[in-house]
Amino acid sequence: MTDAPHNAPHAPVLLAEVIEALSPGPGDVVIDATFGAGGYTRAILATGAQVIGLDRDPTVQPHADAVAKDFPRQFQLIRTPFSGLAGAFAESGKAKLDGAVFDIGVSSMQLDQAERGFSFMRDGPLDMRMSDEGDTAADLVNGWDHGPLAHIFKLYGEERQSGRVATAILRRRVERPFTRTLDLAEVVEKALGGRRGAPIHPATRVFQALRIAVNDELGELERGLEAAEASLAPGGRLAVVTFHSLEDRIVKNFLTERTGNAPAGSRHAPIAIDPRKPSFTLQFKGAREAGDDERSINPRARSAKLRAAVRTEAPAWASTSGRAAA
Known part of the structure; x- marks a missing residue:
């Protein structure tokens, strides 16, 4: 972690586009649901808006302290995963929520900290927790049976040889348990036959799957979106940045449903009319992506x-979270 937390090591992606989508200004209250190093937060605060930062990672505190020093009356940090957004907003004492932004996935700041165990390129304890609570990745690979391990490797990592990897892990852990990241990465690499000129490291998908499972990332995302829906005032703006198809699919499906644009059914079945009114309207169709300049830099x-x-002014829909983790 840097000695100067306000010089954020994690560059916020699509920053200009996020600020345009949120359109914050003086008097507005915005939740940065994934505070991290405070990149989005600082840009929002610079417009005169107030920010409630959320993060379950205790190591972000120095960054939060730096932001609070620069914006003492505009910012507060509440330690919670973003599924706790509604409770955090109530705790803040603010009367109206005008915006919420989510930046999904692991940050470069977390990957760079070997002691966190997120990276297969740096030796560290096999942890992968975004908080300091709950089971670690070591608990999963040393304790789960073949079926559950293969399932998450395929579902969350989209690893085609998920069964082969799970078999290799179970075979090796009989000799000694996994405790280090490079140890697991080596076993996975051997199980998949080495790199063989692959554009990504063979352990990439397995490490991704373990990280998602350890932190219940997809379930957190679903619950976080629903919490934002329940907390945003009419006219409030939601902006979500994703980096993987699994996450983007959840956001896309959520907004498709909540904007009333979900498919009505097949042509062979009666059309079901959903009595619920749309709780959101899209700001733009599809998803926006970074331009060439930003891609070359970051x-x-x-x-x-x-x-x-x-x-919109319509009531929030009933919770449907839990589907992503199925």
Whole structure:
């Protein structure tokens, strides 16, 4: 972690587009649901708006302290995953929520900290927790049976040889348990036959799957979106930046449903009329992506997608979270 937390090591992706989507200004209250190093937060605060930052990672505190020092009356940090957005907003004491932004996935700041265990390129404890609570990645690979391990490797990592990897892990852990990141990466690489000129490291998908499972990232995203829906005032703006198809699919489906644009059914079945009124309207169709200039400067921007919507006056829909983790 840098000695100067306000010089954020994690460059916020699609920053200009996010600020345009949120359109914050003096008197507005915006939740930065994934505070991180405070990149989005600082840009929002610079417009005169107030920001409630959320993060479950205790290591972001120095960055939050730096932001609070620069914006003492505009900013507060509440330690919670973004599924706790509604409770955090109530705790803040603010009367009206005008915007919410989500930046989904692991940050470069977390990947760079070997002791966090997110990276297969740096040796560290096999942890992967975004908070300091709950099971670690080591708990999963040393304790789960073949079926559940293969399932998450295929579902969350889209690893085609998920069964082969799970078999290799179970075979090796009989000799000794996994405790280090490079140890697991080596076993996965051998199970998949080495790199063989592959554009990405063979362990990439397995590490992604473990990270998502350890942190319940997809379930958190679903619950976070629903919490934002329940908390945003009419006219409030939602902006979500994703970096993977699994996450983007959840956001796309959520907004498709909540804007009343979900498919009505097949031509062989009666059309079902949904009595619920749309709780959001899209700001623009599809997803916006980073331009060539940003892509050349920031590698994370290459896979980033921004979707944005505006809250209507309709009531929030009933919770449907839990589907992503199935």
